[in-house]
Amino acid sequence: MTLPHAPPLSALLEAALYAEDLDLAEEFYGHILGLPEVTRIEGRHIFYRVGQTILLIFNPKATQEGSSNPRLPVPPHGASGPGHLCFAATRDEINQWKQRLDAAGHPAEAEFDWPNGAHSLYFRDPAGNSLEIAERGLWF
Secondary structure (H helix, E strand, O other): OOOOOOOOOOOEEEEEOOOOOHHHHHHHHHHHOOOOOEEEEEOOEEEEOOOOOEEEEEOOOHHOOOOOOOOOOOOOOOOOOHHHHHHOOOOOHHHHHHHHHOOOOOOOOOEEEEEOOEEEEEEEEEOEEEEEEEHHHOOO
């Protein structure tokens, strides 16, 4: 099968994680991580800005059904179980995040240097999602 040329994809516009308790998610992502909230629909989702990307936090039960708005026919989607995201920061910022997360009762699950020398810090959100803060040198 011959496919047409693949146009470039320039960035990741949004990424999603799932959390049944949106109030706990708001406390964690909005207060502890300090992400600016873009929008919230009670019982369904909270969206946050992370640089040039939007982090979508969905209640997984609410996304099992498609949109009820005919002007926005978003199909059903979602996942169950913990997901993973990695935020970018400098090594010094990662150290500051470790202190902040410890003080907020979210201690590191793992912290180490990759074979290429990039540093990573892993921790969990209240829904059990695996979060990482790593130096950009991990990939770039």
